[in-house]
Amino acid sequence: MGQFNFIKLDIEGLYVIEPKCIGDNRGYFMETYNYEDFKNAGLSQVFVQDNQSLSKKGVLRGLHYQIKHPQGKLVRVLKGEVFDVVVDIRPGSKTFGKWHGEYLSEENKRQFYVPEGFAHGFLVLSEEAEFAYKCTDFYHPEDEGGIIWNDKDLNIDWPIKDMDIIISEKDLRQKNFREII
Numbered sequence: 001m002g003q004f005n006f007i008k009l010d011i012e013g014l015y016v017i018e019p020k021c022i023g024d025n026r027g028y029f030m031e032t033y034n035y036e037d038f039k040n041a042g043l044s045q046v047f048v049q050d051n052q053s054l055s056k057k058g059v060l061r062g063l064h065y066q067i068k069h070p071q072g073k074l075v076r077v078l079k080g081e082v083f084d085v086v087v088d089i090r091p092g093s094k095t096f097g098k099w100h101g102e103y104l105s106e107e108n109k110r111q112f113y114v115p116e117g118f119a120h121g122f123l124v125l126s127e128e129a130e131f132a133y134k135c136t137d138f139y140h141p142e143d144e145g146g147i148i149w150n151d152k153d154l155n156i157d158w159p160i161k162d163m164d165i166i167i168s169e170k171d172l173r174q175k176n177f178r179e180i181i
């Protein structure tokens with residue numbers, strides 16, 4: 001118990017979580033999730049699906065969300081570094097249309113909890129990045145929505161200087177923010 005530092009962010013419902021990393025002469029150990037600790041911090045969501053993806057430098061995945069089956073996500077980076085972005089698309093939210101970015105890395109071991117109602121994506125900054133996350137609902141491909149990564153209204157400040165961005169065909173065809181609201 002008490003293995004995590006929970007940091008509430010300005011956008012309601014977003015948390016950065018810093019796990020306690022216990023080092024010794026072999027390496028380190030850390031709990032990466034604990035239902036009791038998270039429940040005591042107000043995050044009693046149950047996760048039903050874990051995902052993991054590997055991406056090369058410059059890969060940008062997103063911005064994705066599910067419509068009728070929105071997923072809360074607890075995201076972290078196992079290897080490398082990413083700039084992780086969420087956009088508040090919760091109807092009636094006072095921060096509707098606001099985005100927030102977090103640098104998540106193997107080094108800082110920071111986790112990012114994103115409640116249901118956000119679009120999510122990330123840009124890989126390291127040569128490679130292994131990305132792992134827990135979801136509060138299952139994948140429903142027929143229910144997927146998306147926003148184009150460089151939407152003019154959202155104006156997300158992706159750290160892409162001098163980077164060759166790699167985006168899937170699907171993500172190159174995502175909608176503008178104005179089309180989904």
Ligand SMILES: Cc1cn([C@H]2C[C@H](O)[C@@H](COP(=O)(O)OP(=O)(O)O[C@H]3O[C@H](C)C(=O)[C@H](O)[C@H]3O)O2)c(=O)[nH]c1=O
Nearest residue numbers: 051053061062063064065073120121122138139168170
């Ligand atoms: C998301 C998902 C995908 N897939 C299959 C579907 C495709 O055959 C393949 C790649 O899917 P996709 O290109 O949608 O993967 P990402 O671009 O990483 O999508 C994710 O990107 C952003 C960052 C997210 O937050 C979402 O979890 C998710 O939308 O995996 C599954 O079988 N289960 C799944 O839960």
